Amino acid sequence: MTEPATVLQARGVVKVFGQHRALDDVSIDLRAGEVHALLGENGAGKSTLIKILTGAYQATEGEVLLEGQPVRFADPLQAQAAGIGTVYQEVNLLPNRSVAENLFLGHQPTRFGFVQKKVIYAKARAVLATYGLDVDVRAELGSYSVAVQQIVAIARAVELSGKVLVLDEPTASLDRNEVDRLFDIIRQLKARGLAIIFITHFLDQVFAISDRMTVLRNGKLIGTSSLKDVSPTDVVRMMLGKDLEILHPVSTAAEGASGPVMLSFDGFGKPGKVAPVTLDIHRGEVVGVAGLLGSGRTELARLMFGVDTAESGKVTMNGKEISLRSPVQAVQAGFGFCPEDRKADGIFGDLSVRENLIIALQAKLGWFKALNRDEQLEIAGRYAEALDIRAANHDMPIKLLSGGNQQKVILGRWLAIDPNFLILDEPTRGIDVGAHAEIVRTINRLREDGLGLLVISSELDEIVAYSSRVVVMRDRQMVAELHGQDISPKIIVQAIAAQHQEAAE
Amino acid sequence: MNRSLRPLAATAIIFLLCYLAAVIQFPSMLSTRVLGNFLTDNAFLGITAVGMTFVILSGGIDLSVGAVIGFTGVLIAVLISHFGMHPLAAFAVTLTIAALFGAAMGAAIHYMQVPSFIVTLAGMFLARGAASVISPDSIPINHDFYTSVSQAYLLMPGGGRLSLIGGIMVLVFVVGALVAHRTRFGSYVYALGGNTTSAALMGVPVARTTILIYTLSSFLAGLSGVIFSLYTSAGYSLAAVGVELDAIGAVVIGGTLLTGGYGFVAGTFIGVMLMGLVQTYIIFDGTLSSWWTKIVIGVLLFMFILLQRIVFAASAPRKKAFWKV
Numbered sequence: 162m163t164e165p166a167t168v169l170q171a172r173g174v175v176k177v178f179g180q181h182r183a184l185d186d187v188s189i190d191l192r193a194g195e196v197h198a199l200l201g202e203n204g205a206g207k208s209t210l211i212k213i214l215t216g217a218y219q220a221t222e223g224e225v226l227l228e229g230q231p232v233r234f235a236d237p238l239q240a241q242a243a244g245i246g247t248v249y250q251e252v253n254l255l256p257n258r259s260v261a262e263n264l265f266l267g268h269q270p271t272r273f274g275f276v277q278k279k280v281i282y283a284k285a286r287a288v289l290a291t292y293g294l295d296v297d298v299r300a301e302l303g304s305y306s307v308a309v310q311q312i313v314a315i316a317r318a319v320e321l322s323g324k325v326l327v328l329d330e331p332t333a334s335l336d337r338n339e340v341d342r343l344f345d346i347i348r349q350l351k352a353r354g355l356a357i358i359f360i361t362h363f364l365d366q367v368f369a370i371s372d373r374m375t376v377l378r379n380g381k382l383i384g385t386s387s388l389k390d391v392s393p394t395d396v397v398r399m400m401l402g403k404d405l406e407i408l409h410p411v412s413t414a415a416e417g418a419s420g421p422v423m424l425s426f427d428g429f430g431k432p433g434k435v436a437p438v439t440l441d442i443h444r445g446e447v448v449g450v451a452g453l454l455g456s457g458r459t460e461l462a463r464l465m466f467g468v469d470t471a472e473s474g475k476v477t478m479n480g481k482e483i484s485l486r487s488p489v490q491a492v493q494a495g496f497g498f499c500p501e502d503r504k505a506d507g508i509f510g511d512l513s514v515r516e517n518l519i520i521a522l523q524a525k526l527g528w529f530k531a532l533n534r535d536e537q538l539e540i541a542g543r544y545a546e547a548l549d550i551r552a553a554n555h556d557m558p559i560k561l562l563s564g565g566n567q568q569k570v571i572l573g574r575w576l577a578i579d580p581n582f583l584i585l586d587e588p589t590r591g592i593d594v595g596a597h598a599e600i601v602r603t604i605n606r607l608r609e610d611g612l613g614l615l616v617i618s619s620e621l622d623e624i625v626a627y628s629s630r631v632v633v634m635r636d637r638q639m640v641a642e643l644h645g646q647d648i649s650p651k652i653i654v655q656a657i658a659a660q661h662q663e664a665a666e
Numbered sequence: 667m668n669r670s671l672r673p674l675a676a677t678a679i680i681f682l683l684c685y686l687a688a689v690i691q692f693p694s695m696l697s698t699r700v701l702g703n704f705l706t707d708n709a710f711l712g713i714t715a716v717g718m719t720f721v722i723l724s725g726g727i728d729l730s731v732g733a734v735i736g737f738t739g740v741l742i743a744v745l746i747s748h749f750g751m752h753p754l755a756a757f758a759v760t761l762t763i764a765a766l767f768g769a770a771m772g773a774a775i776h777y778m779q780v781p782s783f784i785v786t787l788a789g790m791f792l793a794r795g796a797a798s799v800i801s802p803d804s805i806p807i808n809h810d811f812y813t814s815v816s817q818a819y820l821l822m823p824g825g826g827r828l829s830l831i832g833g834i835m836v837l838v839f840v841v842g843a844l845v846a847h848r849t850r851f852g853s854y855v856y857a858l859g860g861n862t863t864s865a866a867l868m869g870v871p872v873a874r875t876t877i878l879i880y881t882l883s884s885f886l887a888g889l890s891g892v893i894f895s896l897y898t899s900a901g902y903s904l905a906a907v908g909v910e911l912d913a914i915g916a917v918v919i920g921g922t923l924l925t926g927g928y929g930f931v932a933g934t935f936i937g938v939m940l941m942g943l944v945q946t947y948i949i950f951d952g953t954l955s956s957w958w959t960k961i962v963i964g965v966l967l968f969m970f971i972l973l974q975r976i977v978f979a980a981s982a983p984r985k986k987a988f989w990k991v
């Protein structure tokens with residue numbers, strides 16, 4: 162059997178940012194009809210490599226070849242024209258434009274120079290239907306959830322990819338059904354002979370769909386191999402350069418171990434967002450929140466942090482009723498909130514890593530107690546070390562950090578205020594295996610320190626690993642509360658799935 | 667209703683209410699004659715405002731337009747009166763210069779990564795300075811072409827006159843709306859205003875689009891200069907001082923978000939008409955000082971910016987997605 166043809170290739174690529182060598186002599190080759198996983202820790206240089214392959218960055222040294230011919234893409238448009246479609250990690254498309262326009266921007270069919278809107282709408286509907294998405298394609302993209310936006314970004318890239326499809330963490334905000342659907346589409350494209358690069362931190366997804374993989378570590382090429390020849394342990398070893406002892410520290414918290422009631426939400430809700438929820442949070446307990454996307458998990462978190470104002474119910478903290486009408490009040494009460502959509506809600510892109518880390522603490526202290534520079538440096542250093550945040554220095558703008566490292570900064574920001582109650586919405590999204598285990602450990606440690614935590618996650622294994630109790634959301638209602646033995650992926654799935662049967666009836 | 671339509675609807679309603687109030691007080695304001703004068707008197711502002719709409723939609727600002735109007739006026743006057751050029755040839759020359767001037771500003775904004783505010787401020791001083799260097803005094807234009815063109819009109823029912831200049835403005839608005847809402851270029855303009863980084867990663871030709879936007883704005887400012895010169899039959903280096911601010915005002919009153927990405931060309935039309943209405947009302951009233959125009963427009967602007975904050979700052983309602991399971 163002959164080897165399939167190489168479609169896109171990088172040879173000896175070096176990328177230097179200022180003093181920092183983000184990529185050092187990296188080579189990769191993609192064959193027609195393969196799914197090629199690109200793996201590595203946060204900050205390993207994966208996104209940088211694909212940006213060079215697709216013309217968003219220029220290599221400092223080395224070359225890119227398309228079907229054997231050296232090419233120089235000056236910008237992503239040229240790469241698109243050559244048949245390379247890409248979903249970049251920071252997928253924000255254009256929130257101010259319609260779904261349809263986001264799908265076809267730059268490629269809108271025109272007649273006499275005028276865009277044929279009707280044609281675009283019809284095409285957009287047809288394209289999205291293959292992803293099982295039924296949305297109003299004329300509505301602003303920004304009015305839909307992150308998951309929908311992600312799917313639109315993927316659909317756009319697929320439409321543009323004649324030869325190569327590049328997906329940088331496309332599954333980070335998708336749930337299982339959507340991931341399965343995406344994989345079906347990837348398989349079809351693969352059968353059509355496309356070369357596909359797939360970046361993810363989910364190892365099971367790597368093994369489910371990929372043929373070969375390339376591992377980067379600290380900007381250096383560790384190796385490329387067929388996935389048939391390796392085990393997950395081998396992959397992790399290649400990525401980290403060492404063995405990871407416990408992938409999932411199974412230290413499920415006994416419920417009885419948690420302390421007295423700290424917070425109680427009583428009939429807390431907002432019509433149209435979340436049906437009234439009654440929930441007690443104890444000291445030293447982790448309440449896991451499971452449910453499909455759009456089930457109201459994020460809305461619940463926003464309500465509890467005062468981002469949206471509850472219209473019914475009350476909150477008592479240590480026996481005293483408190484008001485939660487704004488995030489400022491929430492912070493004063495010792496709440497922390499690490500949001501899901503970090504690009505939009507979480508980071509201050511142009512501020513430095515240090516400023517991003519201390520900003521919540523500063524907000525808590527108020528106007529007149531400014532942290533001096535030494536204190537700032539001390540705090541930033543402490544959390545950067547504790548969470549293993551990798552940045553060339555802490556004064557660089559956070560937007561230049563790799564995606565996973567940005568996520569760690571936001572987590573660090575809320576740990577810095579020493580909260581009583583911490584709400585984490587998908588805290589491990591986009592975080593590598595090493596740091597993933599670290600975050601799960603951190604959650605467990607915080608619980609032992611007596612914090613109350615509410616953690617939303619689509620990763621059932623993860624929820625099971627740290628939750629003392631699990632609540633299940635469905636159709637914007639809290640529909641189940643699982644304790645003790647019931648906290649297992651199987652039972653959680655059943656509780657979530659119950660809704661499908663009901664909905665089907 | 668679509669979020670971005672709300673400010674537009676608000677502007678339209680406010681305009682209608684104001685017009686109604688004015689008509690109740692001065693019934694003669696409801697006539698095609700007043701309407702015709704409306705269009706003629708605001709033609710040069712309207713044309714500039716169309717260009718400004720594109721600039722603001724893309725997230726930029728163009729402070730040079732007033733100066734460009736002044737400059738083109740002087741250049742046209744000199745070319746016709748001193749060099750004996752035919753007005754049409756003079757128009758072609760000045761419009762080309764204006765467009766190139768805009769292209770240069772666009773290139774500076776994109777390639778040197780300087781904020782548009784700074785670049786166009788420099789452009790404003792440059793154009794105004796150049797105009798004064800050519801001639802510090804007002805130059806009258808006496809040419810048969812001018813007399814015939816500035817008197818050309820279309821009789822509307824009711825005895826009103828749609829002058830040629832008014833007609834040109836309406837045409838510019840129609841073409842502007844088509845370009846903004848119906849062409850790829852238009853979608854790129856909105857894309858830049860939405861998120862420049864995303865736009866670049868999506869393959870929007872950022873450099874070309876930026877340069878074209880400022881070329882268009884300066885070209886339309888030049889055209890405004892032509893209209894202004896037809897309207898006044900003279901060229902003066904200090905003409906149209908502050909028109910850039912009136913144009914920005916009209917665009918914002920018309921419902922376009924100052925930070926870019928949302929808005930409509932038609933909104934700007936209503937914005938211009940609303941400003942014209944205020945002026946006409948004050949003239950009809952006769953007792954009020956014309957400075958009241960500025961005050962009323964200031965209040966209107968403030969109201970609209972407030973309105974936009976309410977509409978846009980409230981977090982976007984997340985629609986529920988329906989999955990076919």
Ligand SMILES: Nc1ncnc2c1ncn2[C@@H]1O[C@H](COP(=O)(O)OP(=O)(O)OP(=O)(O)O)[C@@H](O)[C@H]1O
Nearest residue numbers: 178183203204205206207208209561562563564565
């Ligand atoms: N524009 C830039 N300027 C300076 N440094 C940068 C820039 N872009 C990336 N870097 C640095 O290059 C390194 C590699 O980043 P990259 O985004 O490629 O990581 P990654 O492998 O995609 O990580 P993740 O899994 O977290 O997304 C990081 O240390 C990052 O801080």
Ligand SMILES: [Mg+2]
Nearest residue numbers: 208250563564
């Ligand atoms: Mg990345």
